[in-house]
Amino acid sequence: MLVAGLYMNNPEKVKLVADSALSNYEWTVKELGVEYNPDAIGQEGGHSVPRYVFTKNGSGSGIVSKELEKVAKLGVKVETRTYVEHVIRDEKGAVLGLQIRKGYRFPKAGSGRVQFIRAKKGVVLCYGGFSRDVAYRTMQDPKLAANLDSTNQPGATAELWRETSRIGCAQVQNDWIQCTPWNNPKEKGMGIGWTFSQSGAAEYGLWVSTSGKRFVNELANRKVRADAIMVEHTNGFKAVAICTAANLKAFKEARPGMLEKLLEGGMMKQYKSLKDIAADWKIPADQLAKTVDEFNKAVKAKNDPLFGRYINNEQVPLEGDAWYACEMSPKVHHCMGGLVTDMQCRVLDVVDNKPVKGLYAAGESTSGVHGAVRLGSCAILDCLVNGRIAGQSAAKAL
Ligand SMILES: Cc1cc2nc3c(=O)[nH]c(=O)nc-3n(C[C@H](O)[C@H](O)[C@H](O)COP(=O)(O)OP(=O)(O)OC[C@H]3O[C@@H](n4cnc5c(N)ncnc54)[C@H](O)[C@@H]3O)c2cc1C
CATH class of the missing domain: 3.90.700.10 (Succinate dehydrogenase/fumarate reductase flavoprotein, catalytic domain)
Structure with missing residues (x-):
């Protein structure tokens, strides 16, 4: 990961993800019931040997559907058609909650009713990459123009990348955007x-x-x-x-x-x-x-x-x-840069490099794990490892 990432990754984060790979794989099997195809070990580009496994249905939905089953069992309600418009910080900089639009219809900006959600312990940001947002991606890397297709779903857009810049969250390497070959x-x-x-x-x-x-x-x-x-x-x-x-x-x-x-x-x-x-x-x-x-x-x-x-x-x-x-x-595929987080997945403030109270992040909206180049199969691992840490940190209101 470091070699492919041109050593632009945060080495501590790389070590954490690598050391946690097996335990997180096992967690998805034992805790979530994810089924993999363990006999088919593949080799993605940049890996020195064949070493990745994939789900039985050949897609990330093999993990996400099991995660949804698990949260349903735990009594957690998942709200869809909910667009996050603003992240609200108080005068001391702590995050109070979100301004959302309930009943939002993609891609109609302004659709849905404005509501506010007060965070009891914190907000975990996991808004993904912006590969489908031509205006934002060409601002970062002008050669990734509209003529290039993207592998991402149409909602992989940058509104929250702009919003977290606006409220002073540190972000780095946003112009390291991966194309598939x-x-x-x-x-x-x-x-x-x-x-x-x-x-x-x-x-x-x-x-x-x-x-x-x-x-x-x-x-x-x-x-x-x-x-x-x-x-x-x-x-x-x-x-x-x-x-x-x-x-x-x-x-x-x-x-x-x-x-x-x-x-x-x-x-x-x-x-x-x-x-x-x-x-x-x-x-x-x-x-x-x-x-x-x-x-x-x-x-x-x-x-x-x-x-x-x-x-x-x-x-x-x-x-x-x-x-x-x-x-x-080639098609536009993955954003390696993003929010700067510490090892507890707390988002850092761009002014003083200190954690923004009540704000956590994981996944493709964050930087640090992949550096210049994300290796195939390492994004889901990053999401699992850091997603769990972000959740645990938020639950403890660190
Ligand atoms: C086709 C494809 C195949 C892939 N295959 C692999 C693979 O085999 N192995 C691997 O490791 N990685 C793979 N990846 C990469 C990996 O799937 C992603 O990096 C990962 O899913 C990112 O997860 P995430 O939760 O951070 O973001 P996402 O899964 O992108 O989720 C973020 C969600 O937030 C939503 N959102 C954004 N802004 C707002 C807003 N303002 N309000 C409300 N919602 C918002 C988005 O619409 C999206 O639904 C693949 C990616 C793609 C596109």
């Missing part, structure tokens, strides 16, 4: 095409541009890979993920039916030969054959001299008469 431009939002580009082609196949050459370590962190694709685009090439049937064993086992779904949906195509891929994507066939040849030598030697890519033990040379390919294009 592997999304499929044929789909809107996150889609499902990325599963092949990452869990198939990046782990067991290869990525080429329509120049016919590899252009990046397919398992580098997301920033390195997304930036490399943007360079290929600037040079007039497309980025193509390629894999063979023999190398999709793990992918098929981990995500049954996905390959067929991608083919039926037209996100990906099947080919009989590498030559067919070259013809379809207008890639120079000789160059593509040379690239695959060199990569196959790297697979046999378990050493990738070109990019130092990790070669999985299950990887076999790319050959045969069943090939798959699809296009990839």
Whole structure:
């Protein structure tokens, strides 16, 4: 996490999240009843070895639905259609509560009735990132313009980023905004095409541009890979993920039916030969054959001299008469910066660096854990570890 984060992370927070990974995983299993797919250990970009697990339903909803069941059992009422407009601080700076709009209808600003909620112990902010907010994200990073799609839901907007600035909360690194490298431009939002580009082609196949050459370590962190694709685009090439049937064993086992779904949906195509891929994507066939040849030598030697890519033990040379390919294009995905919090998840005041009384935060609205680049699979862990700490701190009104 520190290497990918360019050491811009808070090292204490990184250590806490890493040390708490196993206990929090076990907490979700034992306390919430979350079901994972423990036989399918994947490798996301920037990780040195395969080490992530995913839920049985393949989505974060496998955790969130169990959290909702748990809070219902505890008698906690979850209020939806409630828009937070203002966080109210008193004259001494302590947070008193919130101004909300009850009955809010997204995205109608001004809809719903204004109400005030007085906090008995404190307010925990967990308003997420702003990847869908083009005005705010281009203010931070002008190249993330409206032409770039986002993987996030439409409500990933920045009103509370602006509000917490207004009330004097410290924020850092808001311009470190992550793009995914592997999304499929044929789909809107996150889609499902990325599963092949990452869990198939990046782990067991290869990525080429329509120049016919590899252009990046397919398992580098997301920033390195997304930036490399943007360079290929600037040079007039497309980025193509390629894999063979023999190398999709793990992918098929981990995500049954996905390959067929991608083919039926037209996100990906099947080919009989590498030559067919070259013809379809207008890639120079000789160059593509040379690239695959060199990569196959790297697979046999378990050493990738070109990019130092990790070669999985299950990887076999790319050959045969069943090939798959699809296009990839970056989308705006994750905000690494945000509110500055201490180890108890108390939000710090920008003027004196001291905790704002009654204000806590966790998740993507905060900074510190990921630095320059968030590693795949580490956001949910960050949310779990720091979300629980923020809740415990608020309950004790620290
Ligand atoms: C498609 C996708 C796939 C991902 N997959 C993974 C993965 O496999 N592993 C991993 O570790 N991470 C993954 N991530 C990242 C991870 O899911 C997020 O970082 C994490 O869910 C953030 O949680 P959060 O609670 O901080 O914020 P969110 O889940 O974004 O929740 C914040 C909520 O607050 C709401 N909100 C914002 N402003 C207001 C307001 N003014 N009033 C009321 N509500 C407001 C938002 O609409 C949102 O519903 C993925 C992200 C995406 C988009």
